[in-house]
Amino acid sequence: MAAEVASAAELAGANVLASTRAGGQEVLHVTRERYLEVAGALRESGFEMCADLCAVDYLRHLHRPLPDEVTPERFEIVVNLLSLERHQRVRLRVQVPDTDPVVPTLFNLYPGTENMEREAFDLYGVRFEGHPDHTRILMPEDWEGHPLRKDYSVGRVPVQFKQAPGPR
C-alpha cells in the first residue's frame, strides 16, 4: 500500500524544507513564505480536505530536535491535510517567530479552516493575514492576552474551606 502511494513531499515539490515521518504519517516542514504554495500544490494533487489546524507554543523548548534545514522558532502552526481518495494524511509544520507572529490564511484554499484559524489566533495570538473574520472565537472579545501561550499563567483562586483556621 505504502509503496503505491506517492509521497506528499514529491507532490509538493521543491518548496519543502525537509520531510520526516511521525506516527506513520508524513510531516513536511515548510517556511512561512512557501506555506501557501505547498498547501496549494497539495490541494491540487488530491489533498482536498484540511482536517485540522492548530498552533503550538514551544517557549520552553526553543531548541527542540528538528531537521537541520529548519530554523526553530517559538510558534508552530500544524496543519493536517487529508486525501479522501488516497486515504492519506500529511502534516505541515510552519515555524512562526515570536516577534512577528503572522502567517497567510488558508481560507482561500480550504474554507473549512475558518474556525480553526480563529481558534489559533484566539488562544495563541498568531495572526492569519487575509482571514475574512479575524476575531476571537472561544474567549470573550475583550479578553486580555492569549491564554494557551506558555507564558500566560494558569490562574488560581484561593479556596476557603469551612471551619478552616483563620489567617495567621
Next chain:
Amino acid sequence: MTGEELRAETSEGPQELRDRDETSPVALAIEEGSLRLPEGPLLDPGDIDVEFGSDETMIINMGPQHPSTHGVLRIMMELEGETVLRSKPVIGYLHTGMEKTGEELTYVQGATNVTRMDYVAPLHNELVFSLAAEALLGIEIPPRATWIRMLMTELNRISSHVMWMATNGMDLASTSMMIYGFRDREMILSFFEKATGLRMNHDYIRPGGVAADLPDGWEDDVMAIVETIPGRTDEYDEMLTGQPIFKHRTEGVGIISPELAIAMSATGPILRGSGVAWDLRRAMPYLAYDEVDFDVIVGTVGDTYDRYAVRLNEIRESCKIVRQCVEMMPPGDYRAQDKKVTPPPRARIDESMEALIHHFKIFTSGFEVPPGEVYTAIESPRGELGCYLVADGSNKPYRMHIRAPSFVNLQTLPLLLRGGLIADAVAVISSVDPVMGEVDR
C-alpha cells in the same frame, strides 16, 4: 503594559454578525456562502445588495438559552420576514480551557479531562487520547483490550445516536420520540455503569488498555441490548420515516453538496449524508475495524432527512459490530503488561511493598512519554475526532489539541440555514448534532 493597552492590542472587535452597511461586499458574500468554494466565486460580490436591509431585514439572536440550540449555542440571524438571509454561530459560552488543563495533567489523568469534552460520546474521547499516548509510547495493546474498546465505543455510538434521535424528535415536536430515545440510552448507560462504575465521564479507556475487565455476565447484558435496539429502531423508523409531518419538515431542508461539505472540512453524518462514503473506521481502520463486517451508510441529497437516515442506519450497523465483538472477543489480558504504564494487580499491593510504591508512583507522578508529536483520528458519532499530542519527555503532555468534530461541523451551519425558513432552522441545527462541551472545550 496596562490592561487597557493589552486589551486594545489583542481584541479584534465584535464576534457578532454586523449590519449590512457595516460590512464589506466581499465579507457579505462570504457570509452568504457564495465565496466558499476555492474554485472561484459563485457570485460576484458586486451583485450583493449592501443597501438592501436596515428597514426590511432584522438581525435577531437565537440562543444562547434557546431550548432547540442543544446547549449554549447562539446563532445570530438576519431575517427578511421568515427567511434567513445570513447567519453566524457565536460560540465560546462553555469554554473552560480544557486544552490548557490538559497540559497540567499527567497522561494518567488526561483521560479524565478529555472525557468531559464530548459528554454524549465520552468513550470516543478517551479512546483518541489513549491511542495518541500509546503511539508516542510505542506500546502494543493486547487483543482483548482492543476488542473491549471496540465493543464499548460502538455501544457508545448507539447511545449517542439514540440520544440524537430523541432530541431531534423533540425539536420536531415528536415528544414520544424523546421519551423512547432516552429510555434506550438509559439501557446502554446502565451497562456502562456496570462495566465502568459511572454512567458518563467513565475514564475507562486509558493509555495502556482499559481500566477493568468486563463484568461477569457481560455477554448477556450486551446481547440483551443488541436484541432490543434493532427492533426499536424499526419502530422509530416507522414512527418518524412514515410520518408525513416529519418528512415534510426534513426533506429538502438544509442541503449541502459533497464538494461544499469537503471544502468546509465537515465529517461524519454531514459528509456521508451528502453522498461521500468516508468513514474512518473503513477508510483508515484503527483498533480491529478491518476484521469486522459493517456497511458505511451514505445519503444522496445531503438534506436534513439524509442525515437522519444515516444516523438511524448507523445504529443498526453498530449493533452488527457489537454482535461480532461479542462473538469474537478474545481471551487474555485487558491491559498491556508494560510495567512502565500498568499498575500492579490489586492483590499484589497487599503483599509487596515494591508493588505499593509502584502503584503509588503511577497514580501520583504518572509515567514519562518520550519526546515526539503525533496526530491520531477516530470516527466519533459526530465525525473525525482527532488528537494532536506533543510530548517533551516529561509526564505531562506539552500540548494537547483535540480536533472536535462539532466545532468544525458548526461552520456549515450558515450554509445550511441560508435561504431557509426560521422554523426549519430548528431542524437544521439539530441535524448538525453539535455537542457544546466539545465545541467550546
